[in-house]
Amino acid sequence: MTDLKTVxxxxxxNAHAPYSDFQVGAAIEAASGTIYAGCNVENVAYxxxxxxEAGAIAAMVAAGEREIKAVYVVAxxxxxxxxxxxxxxKLAEFGAGDVPVTMATTGGIEQVTTLEALLPGAFSPAFMEPNE
Structure with missing residues (x-):
């Protein structure tokens, strides 16, 4: 996870947080091993x-990838x-339930969980199948 943490x-x-001054960074490792990054971007219209996380996912999808293997979020x-x-x-759309998610502080405190633990019962494509 060191690479994810560094990224x-x-x-x-680079976060744009002039209103809250709460900067967040996220790094996602895709199935290929490539790491994609995103930061929060505030707008005066909140x-x-x-x-x-959404920015990192968008970068991953823009690069043609669709599978998340690990996530690191720091604030x-x-x-x-x-x-x-x-x-x-959004993370559950591209990652299995067992994908590790590390949440961290800039002071070095880390907590590791999984996508399923963060969002039990996530809405999935299975809900979109016809009811016959």
């Missing part, structure tokens, strides 16, 4: 911002910050 810490420095908070509900569902 997430580095990209966090709901229009983008989470770090300058007193305790590890979890992905928001929307990002949990």
């Amino acid at each position: 997430a810490l580095r990209v966090r420095e 709901p229009q911002g983008t989470c770090a 300058g908070s007193p305790m590890p910050v979890t992905p928001c509900g929307g990002c949990r569902q």
Whole structure:
């Protein structure tokens, strides 16, 4: 996870957080082993911002990949910050339940969990199948 940690810490420095001053960095390892990064990008119209995890997912998909193998999220908070509900569902779209998610602080505290533990009962393509 060291590579993911390094990338997430580095990209966090690029966050655009002039309103909350809460910078978040995320790094995702895809099935190929390539690491994609994202940072939060706030907007004065608050709901229009983008989470770090969503940015990393967008970069992965833009590169043509569709499978997440590991996630690392870091923020300058007193305790590890979890992905928001929307990002949990976005991560579940591209990762299996056993994908490790490391949540960390810039001070070095880390907590490791899985996508399934973060979002039990995630909405999945199985719900979209016809009911016959």
